[in-house]
Amino acid sequence: DIQMTQSPSTLSASVGDRVTITCRASQSISSWLAWYQQKPGKAPKLLIYKASSLESGVPSRFSGSGSGTEFTLTISSLQPDDFATYYCQQYNSDSSWTFGQGTKVEIK
C-alpha cells in the first residue's frame, strides 16, 4: 500500500504569511495527488487535483506543485479563512485511496 506523509503536523503562522505544506509518497504516484481543506465540524473541501490543478472556485492564493513522490501545497498570503487542517490524498493506486495524516495551520 502507498503511504502518505505530511509535514509539518502543525504550523503556526500569521495573516499574510506564505505557507508551505509538504506531502511525501512512499512510492511514485506520478501527479495523482489532491489537497483538501477541512474546518472543525465540516466536511473536507477539494482545493487541488492532479497535483497542481486548482478546483473551480478555489482562491488563486492556493497552489500545488510536485510529481513522483514529493508534493507541496502553498498558500501565498494566508487569510483568516485559511486557518484549518489540510490533507493530501493519493489516487494512483488502483481501487485504493490514501490520505496523509493532516497539517493543522494555526494562528501564531
Next chain:
Amino acid sequence: EVQLVESGGGLVQPGGSLRLSCAASGFTVSSNYMSWVRQAPGKGLEWVSVFYSGGSTYYADSVKGRFTISRDNSKNTLYLQMNSLRAEDTAVYYCARVGYYDYVWGSFNYWGQGTLVTVSS
C-alpha cells in the same frame, strides 16, 4: 446543485450492525464513482470503500469482509452496510463523489455533511 445527504448513524454495541444511506441530488449516482470516507474523533481521514459506475466495489483492508457498499439507482442513493462493528469503527462517515478530471477518476469533489457512528457498550 450537487448535494449528498447521509443518514443512519447512531450508537451501536460492539458486534452489531448499521446501515448508512447517502441520498444524492443534482447528478446520477450510477454514472459516477461513489465512495465512503471516515474520520475517527480527533483523527485524520480514512478511505473506506468505493462503488464504480460499472458496478465494481472495493474496500480498505480494515473493513473488508465486514462492510458492504451498494446503491439503489431508482432512489439515487448509496449505502454502506456495516456488520461486526468494533470500537475502532467509531467515526464520522462521509459519502463523497469521485471527480472525473482529465479522463481520470480520482479526487473527491463533493462531500456530504457526515453521519456519526459510535460503537460502544
